[in-house]
Amino acid sequence: MNEFREVTPGGKPFKKAYVALMLWFVGRAIQAAAKVDGDVKKEFEKLPEGFTFCLGVMPHGPYMIVGKDRKERVKYMGWRREGRSIDLDMKIKNIEAAILMFTFQEGTAVATARDRMVVDGEVPYACAIVRVLDIGEVYLLPKIIARLAVKRYPVWSFGRKYIGRVRIYFRSIVGY
Amino acid sequence: MYLPEYYEFCCRVKVISGHNALEKIPESLAKMHAARPLIITDKGVSEAGLVDIVLDAIRDEVAVGATADDVPQDSSLKVVNRLADVYRDNDCDSIIAVGGGSVMDTAKGVNIVVSENAHDLMKFSGAGALKRALKPLVVIPTTSGTGSEATLVAVVKDHERHLKMAFVSYFLLPDVAILDSRMTLTLPPFITAATAMDAMAHAVEAYTGLAKNPLSDASALAAISLISSNLMGVMENPSDREGRLALANAATLAGAAFSNSMVGVVHTLGHATGSVCGVPHGMCMAILLPYGLEYNMHKNAHFTEELLVPLAGAEVYAATPKHLRAEQVVAHIRKMNQDLHDATAGRHARFLGEVKDGGGRQVVPREKLEDIAEAALDDGSIFYNPEECDYEDFLMILRTAWEGTPLDRGLIKGV
Numbered sequence: 001m002n003e004f005r006e007v008t009p010g011g012k013p014f015k016k017a018y019v020a021l022m023l024w025f026v027g028r029a030i031q032a033a034a035k036v037d038g039d040v041k042k043e044f045e046k047l048p049e050g051f052t053f054c055l056g057v058m059p060h061g062p063y064m065i066v067g068k069d070r071k072e073r074v075k076y077m078g079w080r081r082e083g084r085s086i087d088l089d090m091k092i093k094n095i096e097a098a099i100l101m102f103t104f105q106e107g108t109a110v111a112t113a114r115d116r117m118v119v120d121g122e123v124p125y126a127c128a129i130v131r132v133l134d135i136g137e138v139y140l141l142p143k144i145i146a147r148l149a150v151k152r153y154p155v156w157s158f159g160r161k162y163i164g165r166v167r168i169y170f171r172s173i174v175g176y
Numbered sequence: 177m178y179l180p181e182y183y184e185f186c187c188r189v190k191v192i193s194g195h196n197a198l199e200k201i202p203e204s205l206a207k208m209h210a211a212r213p214l215i216i217t218d219k220g221v222s223e224a225g226l227v228d229i230v231l232d233a234i235r236d237e238v239a240v241g242a243t244a245d246d247v248p249q250d251s252s253l254k255v256v257n258r259l260a261d262v263y264r265d266n267d268c269d270s271i272i273a274v275g276g277g278s279v280m281d282t283a284k285g286v287n288i289v290v291s292e293n294a295h296d297l298m299k300f301s302g303a304g305a306l307k308r309a310l311k312p313l314v315v316i317p318t319t320s321g322t323g324s325e326a327t328l329v330a331v332v333k334d335h336e337r338h339l340k341m342a343f344v345s346y347f348l349l350p351d352v353a354i355l356d357s358r359m360t361l362t363l364p365p366f367i368t369a370a371t372a373m374d375a376m377a378h379a380v381e382a383y384t385g386l387a388k389n390p391l392s393d394a395s396a397l398a399a400i401s402l403i404s405s406n407l408m409g410v411m412e413n414p415s416d417r418e419g420r421l422a423l424a425n426a427a428t429l430a431g432a433a434f435s436n437s438m439v440g441v442v443h444t445l446g447h448a449t450g451s452v453c454g455v456p457h458g459m460c461m462a463i464l465l466p467y468g469l470e471y472n473m474h475k476n477a478h479f480t481e482e483l484l485v486p487l488a489g490a491e492v493y494a495a496t497p498k499h500l501r502a503e504q505v506v507a508h509i510r511k512m513n514q515d516l517h518d519a520t521a522g523r524h525a526r527f528l529g530e531v532k533d534g535g536g537r538q539v540v541p542r543e544k545l546e547d548i549a550e551a552a553l554d555d556g557s558i559f560y561n562p563e564e565c566d567y568e569d570f571l572m573i574l575r576t577a578w579e580g581t582p583l584d585r586g587l588i589k590g591v
Contacts (some may be wrong), residue, residue: 112559113386113438115184123342124554152564152590 015095020062020079022102023055025172027064027076029136032171034074036164040135043128044074053088053129054081057098058118076175088121088129104141104148108133139168178479183389186346187432189326193355193425195417198230201272201314202237204352208312210270214263215243216283217274221318229358230274230316241268251278253334253341256285256297263290270312273350274359276371277322277457280315284330284348287313297332298341306345315350318359320423321371321458323378323431325353340451349435355424357417365411366523368423369516370458372407375399375427376509377442377461377468382433384472384479385440385560396433401486402426407512411519440561442468445573448551453540455531462513463528466506467573470583474591475562477502484508506582527580545574563588 033040044051052067056079065077065084077084092098097116100106108130111117119126137149138156147153156164192200205211217227222245231240244259263271263286273283288300291310300306315325324330330343363371379399382392403426410419445468446460469480481501484493487508496504516524525531531539540548549570552558558565569589576583585591 109386109559114180114182115387116182122339123556126556127554127558130559150564151562155589 012095015099016057016062019057019095019098019102023062023064024076024079026055026133026136026140027066028172028175029140029168030066030132031074031076032168032176033132033136033139035171036167037135037139037160040132043132044068047125047128048087050085051087051125052077052084053090053121053125054084054086055090055133056081056092057095058091058093086121088125089119090126090129091118091120092116093118104145107149107151108137109151139165177390178388178393180387180389183387183436185389185391185436186328187326187349187395187435188346189349189432190352191326191355191428192352193421193428195357195421196233197354197356198233198316198358201230201234201352201354204314205238205270205312208270208351210312212239212241212266212268213270213272213312213314214241214259214266214268214286215272215274216247216259216279216286217243217245218247218249218276218279219245221245221275221279224318224362226318226359226362227274230272241266247275247279247282249278250335251281251285251330251332253285253297253332253336256282256289256332257295259286260289260295260297270314273313273315274318276317276319277324280317280322280324280350281330281332283313283315284324284350285332285343287311288330288343288348297343298334301341301343305343306347308347310347312352313350314352314354316354316356316359317424317427319363319367319371320360320420320427321374323375323427323434325350325355326428326431327435329435353428355421355428357421357424360420360424361415361417363414363420365414366520367458368410368414369407369520369524370456370462371427372403372410372423372458373462373465373513373516374458375423375430376403376512377446377465378430378434378439379403379426380465380483380509381439381442381468382430382437383483384469384476384562385437386562387437387560388479389437392433392437395429396437397483397486399426399429399433400483402429404487404512408515408519411516438560439557440468441471441558441563441565441573443557444552444555444561444565445548445570445577447555447557448548448570449528449540449574452548452551453531453544455528455539459525459531462516463525463531464573464577466509466513467577467583469502469506469509470585471565471569471573471588472562473502473506473585474588480505528574528578529580540578542578545571545578548574563590 056063063079069075101111134150273280287310328348379396383396402422406419406422442464449455449460483505484501513526528540552570
């Protein structure tokens with residue numbers, strides 16, 4: 001009789017850990033950028049009260065949840081999506097696609113064009129969050145890498161770019 | 177030929193094209209084990225006698241459950257939910273949509289509600305809400321523009337909440353699309369022009385956008401070639417059956433292309449102009465298409481220039497120096513708009529400031545451009561545009577498209 005060895009799917013723990021770390025840091029950076037950057041602040045002000053969005057990887061994570069709390073402050077809300085009401089759910093289809101995005105081999109726009117993501121929620125919310133993510137990438141990454149992630153690298157004043165970057169990094173690290 | 181590292185393409189619609197294609201409906205329904213369709217259409221289509229042509233073609237073999245001809249100009253959530261009741265009350269087992277984009281989107285919405293045995297379409301909005309195949313759906317387009325017969329999207333307006341809801345699923349692709357020249361023979365020249373340019377915009381944006389792929393490219397090139405070769409002939413001789421069928425095929429091909437490759441800034445601004453000022457979609461597309469191409473040219477001239485072959489022919493392509501081909505494509509589309517303007521005694525507008533309503537009033541006042549640019553920020557089609565677009569970029573494009581002057585590409589950020 002044929003005997004077949006059961007093949008269990010690989011967990012890819014290192015890739016998942018890398019993406020989880022990136023999501024954790026990006027989440028905290030968005031919280032920081034909402035305090036530091038006027039454009040990010042404005043984008044969140046236009047979103048409804050209690051708005052929450054999730055960016056993560058299918059099928060089982062990792063995830064990043066960011067939303068507005070009761071006092072309308074933008075907060076990184078951790079990685080657990082259970083029990084949360086998500087207004088905008090952005091899921092990368094698999095861990096390999098997430099690695100391409102988070103190692104900046106593939107920009108956000110190209111990843112979207114290549115159907116790497118499933119987005120569930122209202123389109124205007126998605127437009128706003130993509131703009132926030134783009135601004136976050138410009139703050140967090142050196143120009144040579146950020147140029148791969150965004151369609152057009154913006155021309156910012158010295159203060160916005162470098163002082164803003166320091167403030168966002170500081171706030172992201174201390175979680176403030 | 178551009179081959180992306182990864183892409184997805186799906187268009188599993190059976191297309192039946194011909195001068196007597198309607199007569200294939202009974203056989204198509206039978207193959208899907210359906211016998212009692214609900215016909216969904218609108219008053220304009222019904223009064224033009226097009227539903228009668230369909231009924232004559234199928235009457236002997238198909239028992240129509242009911243005919244609903246009250247689809248409004250914008251597909252509406254209320255109408256979808258009500259037509260679902262009509263479907264159930266008349267024991268229908270399939271749907272035939274006869275009309276333009278609004279009718280086809282309404283039919284897709286009704287199909288979701290009746291197939292899911294639900295009462296409210298809103299539960300299924302967004303992507304991924306549908307998990308199984310729907311009831312048989314046959315669509316018969318009566319304009320050659322929207323391409324909805326080959327797309328996986330339905331847009332339905334919730335008039336109470338002033339929202340346009342998108343429903344996206346491969347299950348929304350119709351089972352059969354019937355392209356019959358009889359369905360578009362009576363389309364007025366002015367609408368023929370606008371709808372054909374709508375299809376042209378679908379094909380051009382699909383070919384030059386970020387999500388292009390070889391399969392959608394093939395559809396887009398064929399669509400552009402068919403429109404370019406047949407549109408002016410149909411404008412001069414509206415009863416040209418071959419030309420009408422060619423335009424219907426072009427719209428379906430363009431629909432298949434953009435359903436898989438999506439669209440860009442032309443549609444972003446077109447949707448916003450339509451929602452803020454009520455300009456017909458096809459007219460927005462015709463006006464904005466050259467501006468969208470100019471705006472993106474520094475990113476995708478190498479794709480745009482290839483369109484000169486289906487637009488103007490191989491000889492023009494060969495005679496045009498490489499560095500001028502993309503600009504020649506833009507010039508050619510502007511010339512098409514000028515020719516259509518002349519052929520419709522000025523009803524086909526060439527720039528936004530020229531768009532007039534039935535009473536001769538300007539439809540897009542210049543002071544509305546800021547509102548349009550603001551609305552464009554909320555449109556998802558911009559994700560697929562090669563170049564970034566912020567509020568100032570939108571406004572710059574809109575101002576030049578309002579005046580009808582070519583875009584000063586030196587003003588584009590990053591160029």
